[in-house]
Amino acid sequence: MLELSNVNTFIGRRKIINNVSFTVKDGSVVGLIGPNGAGKTTIMKTILGLTKFTGVITLNGKEITENNHSPLTKVGALIEHPAIYPFLTGLENLKLYSSNKIDMMNIVEQLKMNAYIDLKAKGYSLGMKQKLGIAIALLNKPRLVILDEPMNGLDIEATILVRKIIKQYSSSGTSFLISSHILGELEKVMTAVVLISDGRVITNCSIEEFEKINNQQYQLYTENMPKTLQSLNDYNINFSQSSNHIVVSRGALSSIQKILYQNNILLLELKLQQPSFEDLVVTSLKNHRGSQDEK
Structure with a gap:
């Protein structure tokens, strides 16, 4: 579905992303994990054509370039903050992006937004705005969904609901690339892990392989x-x-x-000994920093 090969992203003369390569297969849920400033959001923006880059990014076999964003038509995304208009209702926001009314209303139902979908978005809580942003990302039956901190601001019930929706969509063939600091929740849905540090990929494997390697x-x-x-x-x-x-x-x-x-x-x-997933991630990052210090 998605393939990055030797991708580099610069801000000015500073290289933020360094020779990043990984794939996202059909129906997989890939967790993009790393400390603050590691480059997770930048990688997502690069995939979406929002930053200049070198290397190759292909989506469903079609290359994404600075002048060709057409492969992104079947991609849904939530990056950093939901892109919503505060003086429109939630439903009006969805209509701006939706091409299928039945699909749109199904997503409203799935995310349990009926009670406030006709209210102006400016009065939404953080969690309500986040659910609206996720709903926008899921519109029009995307082949790939990119979510940056999707659990941000969600209560326990909403978090469980979003988790179920991700599993439901992935079982139908939709691929996900998800970044989150809530590793306990991410672990419950992801099938593969891409661990990055200082703009470099240090681990790229299935969740089973990751746990086996680090145990x-x-x-x-x-x-x-x-x-x-x-x-x-x-x-x-x-x-x-x-x-x-x-x-x-x-x-x-x-x-x-x-x-x-x-x-x-x-x-x-x-x-x-069975360490938690968080422990494995922390250990991997420490080992990477140690090996870098030795160099």
Whole structure:
């Protein structure tokens, strides 16, 4: 559906996006994740033809260039703030972009906006404006939807509702590229992750691969924990303690097994530690910064 190849974006002489390459497949939900200032919004604006760039961006096999935005006709987007006119009603705002009345009213129903859709948008709360912006992005059955912080300002019920809609649309073949700092919610819908730092892609894989690659910590428990701690210290094995367990890296397991055997310590439990998705993201970013510092 969408492919970026060696894309660079500049603001003045400063390179903001550096050789970014990734793909968004049909029906996939790709999470674009990174710290503030990493370049997430700039990447989205670049895809939409809002900034000058070098490299190649193709949408459904057709190249997007500075003078050719025609491939974007089947793309819906919400970038930074909803593009709404405050002195028009919510419905009038939708009509400006809609080409299918039935589709438009279905989206109003899906997002549960009926109670206020005929009111002037200037009186909308932040959450109501956000839902209207999402509704605009979903109009006209887009093939690709780009959402920048779509959960911003939404209450719990609206967040769950938007999550269900994303899953519903993606199951019908619509692709999504979503940036969000609410990683717990993003994790529930995305099928792939593109992790960026300082304008560079540092991870680009499926969510399953991402979790597998980063699950490097193991918990172990023995029949004699004080002796185990002393033995690991004697052999300079790096470890940490979590409640009544010891947490070690995967690479240390072979040495630890030999140490336990030599000291007649019985291993009672060894299991993979399951960090949260947020922990995996933070660890990946720290590892990247560490490798950059070494260079």
